[in-house]
Amino acid sequence: MMNINIVAGGPGNLIPDLSEYREKDAFWIGVDRGAVTLLDSGIIPDEAFGDFDSITIEQKKAIEKAAPGLHIYQAEKDKTDLDLALSWAVEQRPASIRMFGISGGRADHFLGNLQLLYQALQRNVSAVMIDRQNTISMFSPGSYTVLRDPVKPYVSFLPFTETVNNLSLEGFKYSLNKCHIALGSTLCISNELIRSQGAFSFTEGILIMIRSTD
Numbered sequence: 001m002m003n004i005n006i007v008a009g010g011p012g013n014l015i016p017d018l019s020e021y022r023e024k025d026a027f028w029i030g031v032d033r034g035a036v037t038l039l040d041s042g043i044i045p046d047e048a049f050g051d052f053d054s055i056t057i058e059q060k061k062a063i064e065k066a067a068p069g070l071h072i073y074q075a076e077k078d079k080t081d082l083d084l085a086l087s088w089a090v091e092q093r094p095a096s097i098r099m100f101g102i103s104g105g106r107a108d109h110f111l112g113n114l115q116l117l118y119q120a121l122q123r124n125v126s127a128v129m130i131d132r133q134n135t136i137s138m139f140s141p142g143s144y145t146v147l148r149d150p151v152k153p154y155v156s157f158l159p160f161t162e163t164v165n166n167l168s169l170e171g172f173k174y175s176l177n178k179c180h181i182a183l184g185s186t187l188c189i190s191n192e193l194i195r196s197q198g199a200f201s202f203t204e205g206i207l208i209m210i211r212s213t214d
Contacts, residue, residue, distance in 0.1 A: 009033030164205035171198025
């Protein structure tokens with residue numbers, strides 16, 4: 001199964017080195033200005049989505065020439081360009097979806113993009129948002145393993161639903177045992193692993209995990 005990497009048009013200084021994600025089975029999607037970012041990084045987008053109203057005519061022509069699959073939409077539409085790209089990606093049933101260039105800049109765009117993680121979760125597709133400082137993922141009830149990351153050592157958990165029930169954390173500096181976390185709680189902000197790996201589990205709700213660095 002392939003891994004799909006989606007690059008949107010967020011601030012370039014927040015996008016990590018994309019060459020680190022150029023596995024043999026990687027499939028690349030550029031969203032609007034994100035397609036230009038891919039070309040500038042020496043990566044040919046396999047698909048490109050957007051209204052492309054934020055780039056120059058020359059940049060648009062370069063995308064049209066390079067991308068095998070091009071999806072052009074009107075600027076006025078009911079879904080964002082990233083939503084359209086993610087919906088297409090989910091339909092491919094990939095092993096995972098990684099999204100870059102979707103944080104920083106406008107807060108409404110970022111919060112809207114965060115909602116898209118839930119869209120993928122509902123379809124049982126693993127999706128994650130990645131920038132230079134943060135990695136954000138979303139989970140349904142179950143048990144999960146977390147490996148220590150020296151680059152992003154801080155691990156925070158936030159409820160996406162009204163409550164997250166029976167949350168347990170093992171192998172963390174601050175452990176929990178079947179704790180109920182309500183929407184608005186900051187109890188699980190800025191934790192750290194004390195071993196090479198830890199675990200978390202919960203029985204109800206939807207949970208956001210953020211791994212970050214200062």
